Amino acid sequence: MGQTLAEKIISTHCKRSVTAGEIVVVNVDVCLTQDGTGPLAISQLKELDMEIAKNPKKTVLFIDHAAPSSKKELSNDHIKLRDFAKKTGCMLSDIGEGVCHQVINESYVKPGDILIGADSHTCTGGALCAFSTGMGSTDVAVGIALGKTWMRVPETIQIRVTGKLQKSVYAKDLILHIIGLIGADGATYKALEFSGDTIEGMSMSERLTLSNMAVEAGAKAGLIASDEKTREFLKENRREDDYARVAPDDDAGYERTIEIDAGSVRPTISFPHTVDNVKTIDEIKDIKIDQVFIGTCTNGRADDLRIAAQILCRKHIHKDVRLIVVPASKKVYLDAIRDGTIEMLVEAGACVMAPGCGACLGVHEGVLGDGESCLSTQNRNFRGRMGNPNAEIYLASPACAAATALSGRITDPREVL
Amino acid sequence: MGKAHKFGDDISTDLIAPGRLFHLRSNLPELAKHVLEDADPDFAKKVKKGDFVVAGRNFGLGSSREHAPAIIKLAGVKAVIAKSFARIFYRNAINVGLPVVMCDTDKIDDSDELEIKLERGILIDKTRGIELDFPALPKVMMTILNDGGLVAHIKKHGDFCL
DSSP states (O other): OBOOHHHHHHHHHHTSOOOTTOEEEEEOSEEEEOTTTHHHHHHHHHHTTOOOOSSGGGEEEEOOTTSSOSSHHHHHHHHHHHHHHHHHOOEEEOTTSBOHHHHHHHHTOOTTOEEEESSGGGGGGGGGTOEEEEOOHHHHHHHHHHSEEEEEOOOEEEEEEESOOOTTOOHHHHHHHHHHHHOTTTTTTOEEEEESHHHHTSOHHHHHHHHHTGGGGTOSEEEEOOOHHHHHHHHHTTOGGGOOOOOOOTTBOOSEEEEEEGGGOOOEEEOTTOTTOEEEGGGOOOOBOSEEEEEHHHHOSHHHHHHHHHHHTTOOOOTTOEEEEEOSBHHHHHHHHHTTHHHHHHHTTEEEOOSSOGGGGSSSSSOOOTTOEEEESSSOOOTTTTSOTTSEEEEOOHHHHHHHHHHSBOOOGGGTO | OEEEEEOOSOOOHHHHSOGGGGGGTTOHHHHHTTTTTTTOTTHHHHOOTTOEEEEOSSBTOSOOOTHHHHHHHHTTOOEEEESOBOHHHHHHHHHTTOOEEEOOGGGOOTTOEEEEETTTTEEEETTTTEEEEOOOOOHHHHHHHHHTSHHHHHHHHSSOOO
16 A cells, blocks of 8 residues: 555655554654743753754744743743754744744745654644644654654545635635534544645645644644645745655555535634634624734735735724734745735734734733633634633634724625625 | 542643743743643642542643643642543653543542552542543553653663663
């Protein structure tokens, strides 16, 4: 039997042909940590007496979760990260550079790589056909020092999407629909492999949105075969030479295949407090929203901001709504400044913050008040996620977010586009 | 022997170690005072050394923050028992030396007195007078757990020895 993407990539990293279920030690190409997990990784490396990186140019310490710092304790954590980078020659991605998952894919990861990251959304790199997976600080610390990790070769669920998405339906609606279908633990310990003509037609930004949310179905990775779109993306980021074609075998063995007709997907909203609690826009009643957040590793890219700006252009957000916009990276921010997107958003009433994770995880820059509701383009809506267990979070596409910012109620983007 | 503290399904790492306490991550003893606070505000006060966290499906879903199992362990919890676990939490728990056990937790009530025999895969609910079997950890994870976690494993062997 042939191999899935996960089996192929893992095989090349342990120098033998593997199949799902085997436990192997693999070489790791890229490691990342962020300011919430990096300090613990450094402490573990000290404890191990291994304050070194096997591959410092491919070990990236991000400061993106609380960037710039909002508390002295975090500032001290940031000092620890900067000192470690200086001492070991590891790469530092400091405040203003952007969210780890955006920057690592713009600048470091290539098709066929194995990336381990101390952040659950490391699976975003699957969009470039890298076997990218989230782990804890200690696993990544050992990966940094030894250049390897252990893993179980996952079974793969193939998600085949065919046909054309309707107008005002985006990759975000598709992935929320998929998570609703398989459930928040439907792919635990497994890999997802997205394929079909809908996926082939998607831009890299849309593919990053899909792979980013694989972990919300419990998956270890969310892989997409590399193709000309991948090559284009690498070329835009001045590293076309990093391109390699990686595709599954025609007779690869999947645990199961889920077929999805793209044309049947509607604008989809994830309701509090789990990501798989989805409803289509047609099923929901009048829901008042206090804050709209557009950004994050899920939907903070230039095209996401452009879609929002197109809806908000020459209009103003509802008087009872706050709109917070956070570009996912410095590159995204500059693109959106240069093409006028940021100007349109600010004129419409948006509060634009520095590239980073922003309000997504409840540290700063948009913590919700008691009883408030937020509609966000992020990937998670667990109770307490945005800093307050007495608040509610809805997840949707940037188009739905912009339409909602105009009306103050969760709004079908088809009404305004 | 220890007491069961019962929780429901989908206990996320945001409920175990919330993002609003992000600044306490380099101070685990302080963060441990808030363990599981958003799921049960009194848990940190009630829990005693040797007690058990008992939950439903998909325990520990969400973030990769290893601080979540680390503070559950620091609070004195002997093991987490759940119907199923999210992948990263499961791996992190073993890495920090916190045993994780998968079994049908519907049969266990809050405050039941429990005893666990990890090597034999048996959980005894003394209050109900029942024994529940659970599958053994994969060999790799048992090795890491028996060595005292991943740091201790690497210190002992200088490399993975699985």
